[in-house]
Amino acid sequence: MGVRRPLARVNGRITALPAGDTIDKASVGLGNVDNTADTNKPVSVAQQTALNLKADKSALTFSKEYVIDTTYANGGAITLSHGLGVVPKFIQFQAVCVTDEGGWSAGLVADLSHEIQFAGAPSNSVGLGAAFNDVTVFVRIAAAGLYTINYGNFQAFALTPTSWRLRIRVFA
Numbered sequence: 001m002g003v004r005r006p007l008a009r010v011n012g013r014i015t016a017l018p019a020g021d022t023i024d025k026a027s028v029g030l031g032n033v034d035n036t037a038d039t040n041k042p043v044s045v046a047q048q049t050a051l052n053l054k055a056d057k058s059a060l061t062f063s064k065e066y067v068i069d070t071t072y073a074n075g076g077a078i079t080l081s082h083g084l085g086v087v088p089k090f091i092q093f094q095a096v097c098v099t100d101e102g103g104w105s106a107g108l109v110a111d112l113s114h115e116i117q118f119a120g121a122p123s124n125s126v127g128l129g130a131a132f133n134d135v136t137v138f139v140r141i142a143a144a145g146l147y148t149i150n151y152g153n154f155q156a157f158a159l160t161p162t163s164w165r166l167r168i169r170v171f172a
Contacts, residue, residue, distance in 0.1 A: 062089065062171040069096055069165040074145035080137045084172040087134045092169040095148060099163040103152030109167070110148040110159075126158075137170055 025033055043051075066082040082088065093112040097104040104110065112128070125142040132138065146159045146166075 064172040066170040067167065069167045072139075072141050072146075072161055072164075072166040074141055074161060075143040076141050078137075078139040078141075078166070078168075080139075080168065080170075081135060082132075082137055082170045084170060085134065086172045088132055088137070088170045088172050090171040091130060091132060091137065092167075092171075093128060093130075093139075094167040094169070095146060095159055096165045096167050097163065098165055101160060101163040102148070102150045102157045105151075108151070112146060112148065112166075132170070137168060139166075139168065141166075 095110040126144045129140045
């Protein structure tokens with residue numbers, strides 16, 4: 001009986017390795033398997049399409065900001081002169097709790113991104129609408145007011161205007 005040599009499958013064929021030969025990554029075409037740089041990895045058409053749709057981060061650079069905490073009334077309107085001198089790039093609305101309500105403690109801040117439009121018929125709509133230009137921000141609070149989630153049970157609840165302030169942040 002002869003010397004036993006290891007068997008290997010190479011290109012779909014099983015063969016005995018010649019004496020002294022070994023199988024390594026390079027011998028089977030996998031030399032870069034453990035050290036391929038991310039820049040050398042292929043990108044699929046779907047991945048490239050998604051990457052092309054990403055927002056340019058440079059457009060989100062803000063050099064000016066105007067912030068105000070103000071009272072509001074359900075069904076009311078607010079007009080503010082922001083003083084930025086240019087049309088804002090972004091506006092953020094938050095509710096600042098001033099009196100404990102709905103599981104929220106005074107000082108906590110609720111994001112109102114979900115409120116930036118009226119929802120429902122005009123008489124029972126909720127949320128807020130906004131328009132702005134290079135001088136002014138116009139905000140209209142819906143008749144049924146603003147809602148967020150109860151901090152304790154995560155159910156929706158209406159904010160009581162006297163327990164909250166509307167924070168408006170304008171960025172340019």
